[in-house]
Amino acid sequence: MNNPLARALRGAGINTVDVAARLGVDPKTVQRWMSGRMPYPRHRDALVRLTGWSQHDLWPDLPRPTQPEASGDEVRIVYPHRSTVPTDAWSRLFADAKAEIDILAYSALFLAEDITVSTLLRDKAVDGVRVRIALGMPDGVHVNDRGGEERIGDGMSARIRTALIGFHPIAEAGGELRLHDTVLYNSIYRADDELLINTHIYGRPASHAPVLHLRRWAADGMAATYLDSFERVWDSADKISR
Known part of the structure; x- marks a missing residue:
C-alpha cells in the first residue's frame, strides 16, 4: 500500500x-x-x-487553516527522527517558497541526492527565489570533530564533497553556496516562514535525531531564533565561486 x-x-x-x-x-x-x-x-x-x-x-486532503491558531504555537509537529519525516515533506516545503529558501547543515547529502528536491531548488533559483545553502567546510575543524563523534572518520568530509557536486547546478542557476566551520547544534531547512529543524545529538547521525516543524508567527519567537542563527553562520561562511 x-x-x-x-x-x-x-x-x-x-x-x-x-x-x-x-x-x-x-x-x-x-x-x-x-x-x-x-x-x-x-x-x-x-x-x-x-x-x-x-x-x-x-491525510493530505484535510482542509488547512488559513489563520494562525489563537495560541500562536509555532510548533506544528515533532518527528522522533529525520527518517520518519515523509519523503515528500521536503519537496512540499521548498515548493511553497515564494521568497527565500535557506539550508544550513554539515552535508545535507540526503537532499543533494534527491533528484526531485535538487531540481526543485534549481528551478526556484531560476524563478528568482533566493536560495542559500551553507555546508560544512570539508577540511574544517568542526567537520573533523563531527566525523569523530559519529565514528565515521573522513566520511563526513566525503559526504560534503559529494553534496557540493549535487548542489552545483543550483549555484549555476543563481543560488548561493557557502562553506562554514562552526559547531552546528541543529541543521536548518527554511522556506519562507516554514522551517524544519533537525536537532543534533552527540555521537548519532542527524538522520537519527528529532525534527521540529515550525511556522513563524512572531518576530521574537522560536522560529526567529533559528533564523537569526542561520544569518550569523551565513555571514561568517566562505563564498564558493560558481
Whole structure:
C-alpha cells in the first residue's frame, strides 16, 4: 500500500493488529483506513501520536487553516527522527517558497541526492527565489570533530564533497553556496516562514535525531531564533565561486 497512513505505520514498525489493539477498534477498520477511508477525529489524533506524522501528512486532503491558531504555537509537529519525516515533506516545503529558501547543515547529502528536491531548488533559483545553502567546510575543524563523534572518520568530509557536486547546478542557476566551520547544534531547512529543524545529538547521525516543524508567527519567537542563527553562520561562511 502506498497510502500515507500505511507508509507511516510501516515506518514506525506498527502493524494492523497493534493499531487495532491500541485504539480499541477492529483490525478491518484499520485496514480500511490504510486503504483511504478517513478515521474519526479522535482516531486521527491517536494515529498522529503513534506515527509521529502530522494530520496533513497522513491525510493530505484535510482542509488547512488559513489563520494562525489563537495560541500562536509555532510548533506544528515533532518527528522522533529525520527518517520518519515523509519523503515528500521536503519537496512540499521548498515548493511553497515564494521568497527565500535557506539550508544550513554539515552535508545535507540526503537532499543533494534527491533528484526531485535538487531540481526543485534549481528551478526556484531560476524563478528568482533566493536560495542559500551553507555546508560544512570539508577540511574544517568542526567537520573533523563531527566525523569523530559519529565514528565515521573522513566520511563526513566525503559526504560534503559529494553534496557540493549535487548542489552545483543550483549555484549555476543563481543560488548561493557557502562553506562554514562552526559547531552546528541543529541543521536548518527554511522556506519562507516554514522551517524544519533537525536537532543534533552527540555521537548519532542527524538522520537519527528529532525534527521540529515550525511556522513563524512572531518576530521574537522560536522560529526567529533559528533564523537569526542561520544569518550569523551565513555571514561568517566562505563564498564558493560558481
